[in-house]
Each structure stands twice: as structure tokens, then as C-alpha cells.
Amino acid sequence: GAVVSQHPSWVICKSGTSVKIECRSLDFQATTMFWYRQFPKQSLMLMATSNEGSKATYEQGVEKDKFLINHASLTLSTLTVTSAHPEDSSFYICSARDRDRGVQETQYFGPGTRLLVL
Amino acid sequence: GENVEQHPSTLSVQEGDSAVIKCTYSDSASNYFPWYKQELGKRPQLIIDIRSNVGEKKDQRIAVTLNKTAKHFSLHITETQPEDSAVYFCAAYNFNKFYFGSGTKLNVKP
Numbered sequence: 001g002a003v004v005s006q007h008p009s010w011v012i013c014k015s016g017t018s019v020k021i022e023c024r025s026l027d028f029q030a031t032t033m034f035w036y037r038q039f040p041k042q043s044l045m046l047m048a049t050s051n052e053g054s055k056a057t058y059e060q061g062v063e064k065d066k067f068l069i070n071h072a073s074l075t076l077s078t079l080t081v082t083s084a085h086p087e088d089s090s091f092y093i094c095s096a097r098d099r100d101r102g103v104q105e106t107q108y109f110g111p112g113t114r115l116l117v118l
Numbered sequence: 119g120e121n122v123e124q125h126p127s128t129l130s131v132q133e134g135d136s137a138v139i140k141c142t143y144s145d146s147a148s149n150y151f152p153w154y155k156q157e158l159g160k161r162p163q164l165i166i167d168i169r170s171n172v173g174e175k176k177d178q179r180i181a182v183t184l185n186k187t188a189k190h191f192s193l194h195i196t197e198t199q200p201e202d203s204a205v206y207f208c209a210a211y212n213f214n215k216f217y218f219g220s221g222t223k224l225n226v227k228p
Contacts, residue, residue, distance in 0.1 A: 034216070043207060043218045044162070093161060105150040105211050109161040 003027055004096050006110035013084055014118055021079045021113045023094030029074035030096035034107060035067075038091040050077045074099070084117045091115075120145040122210050124219025132227050137198050139222045141208035142190040150211040151184060151191050155204045156221075162207060166193070198226045 003026040013019050023033055031052050036044040048058045048069050056069035068080040077096075081088050091114050095107040121144040131137050141151075149170040154162035168175045168182045168191065175182050179198075184191040195202055203226045208219040 032214070041221075043220045046215060046217070049214065091159075106152075106164070106167070107216065109163070111161045112159075114159075 002098055002108045004030075004094065004108045004110040006094055006113050008113060009111060010114050010116075012116045012118065015085050016083055019081045019084055019115060021081075021092055021094075021115075023077045023079070023096065023110050025075045025096045025098075025108070028096075028098040030077075031074065031099045032097045033071060033077040034095045035069060035077075035079050036093045036095070038093060038112075040091075044093065047079075081115065084115070086117045089115055089117045120148055120210050120212060120215075120217040122208060122217045122219045124208050124222060126222060127220065128223045128225070130225045130227065131198050133198060133200060135198055137193075137195045137202070137224055137226075139193045139206055139208070139224070140190060141192070141210075141219050142188075143210040143217075144189065145210070145212055146186075146189065148210040148212040148217075151182070152209050152211070152216075153182060153193050154207045154209065156207065157204045165206075195224075198224075200226050200228050202226050 005024045007022045033050040035047045038044050047062045048056045050056045050069050050071040052071045052074050058064045071077040091112050093112040094110045124141045152167035155165045156162040166180050166182050168184050179196045181194040205221045205223050207221050209216045
């Protein structure tokens with residue numbers, strides 16, 4: 001149980017295009033999903049917290065107009081990188097918390113999406 | 119906000135030896151401390167966690183200790199094996215957010 005998927009796993013795009021990444025909880029309902037960014041050989045940096053049915057909460061320094069987050073259902077959150085540029089190239093990982101599990105803090109990670117902007 | 123520091127950044131041990139990774143945190147409100155193992159290009163996987171009302175927790179070869187007064191917690195891996203080689207991250211949780219350490223690359227030499 002507690003499986004989180006991400007799609008796509010790999011994406012290469014041209015500079016200026018927008019890219020949408022999906023994060024799904026497959027066997028549980030997630031009221032909260034987190035979006036992280038990870039540069040090579042670095043730690044996970046929290047970008048935003050996504051709550052179902054409400055606006056995402058962005059971390060300081062993360063442009064909300066650049067990284068659009070939508071959490072329209074209890075099993076799906078999307079991250080759209082708008083007008084992507086080479087510096088947006090990174091590994092994006094989502095995680096989700098199971099609404100119905102007793103241990104509320106536990107988060108389950110998706111497999112990540114590697115974005116390369118040319 | 120919370121600040122989590124992790125040491126060392128790299129750790130090389132001989133197979134069978136023990137490995138210890140240490141983290142400190144700054145916010146006394148943090149109350150949950152998970153440890154993750156991440157292999158190259160893959161998702162972080164929870165290997166052990168501890169809550170602020172517990173001082174130590176053990177799961178087979180892995181143990182975590184927490185000193186709330188000093189605000190530090192440590193991961194202990196005994197009888198290391200080559201498959202333990204990976205990057206390990208500590209994290210602290212408070213106010214609905216996770217704050218990660220910078221990671222430790224563990225290399226277990228056969």
C-alpha cells in the first residue's frame with residue numbers, strides 16, 4: 001500500500017515551453033502533497049505544499065507564477081513549470097500523506113521526474 | 119524556520135563495520151524525525167523514524183537516537199553491507215513541513 005506515482009518520469013523540452021508533471025496517490029487519499037526539487041548531489045528542497053481544494057503554499061523564493069500547482073482531487077496534484085528555462089532543469093519529486101493512516105506525518109514519495117530544458 | 123544540518127557529507131566504511139550519521143536541528147517544535155535512503159536516480163525511501171517522545175528506536179541493523187535537549191539525532195547502521203551504499207537524508211518535521219539535511223553519501227567497501 002501507499003504507492004505514489006509520477007508522470008512523466010523523464011521529459012526533455014525546449015526553452016520557453018511549459019511542462020506539466022502529475023503526482024498520483026494510487027491506493028490512498030492524500031489531502032496533502034508536497035513538491036520538492038533536487039539538484040544533482042544535493043538535498044531535497046521543498047517548493048510548495050499542496051492541499052486538496054485550496055491554493056498551494058509556496059516556500060520563500062519559489063515563484064508561484066512559474067511553478068503552478070493544482071490539487072484538484074484527493075489523488076492527484078499537478079506541477080506545471082511555465083516557460084521553462086535551462087536553469088529549471090532538475091529532478092522534481094512529489095510526496096503524499098495518507099489521510100486515513102494513523103501516523104499523519106509519514107510521507108510517501110513518488111519516483112521523481114527528471115526535467116531537462118534545452 | 120527550521121534548519122537541519124547533517125554530517126558527514128561522505129562516509130566510507132569497510133563491510134561489517136558500523137556507520138554513524140549525525141543531524142542537528144534548530145526548532146524545538148520539531149517533533150518527528152525520519153531518515154531516508156536514496157539510491158541514484160530513485161525516490162527517497164523511509165528506513166526508520168523517531169518521534170520526539172522517544173529517545174531511541176531500533177530496527178534490525180538500523181537504529182536512531184534522539185537527544186531533544188541538545189537537538190540532535192543520529193542514525194546508526196551496524197554490520198554494514200555493500201547494498202547499504204546510498205545517500206542518506208535526515209529530516210525534521212514541524213508545522214506541516216519537512217526540512218531535510220544535506221545528505222550523507224555512504225560507501226561500504228566490500
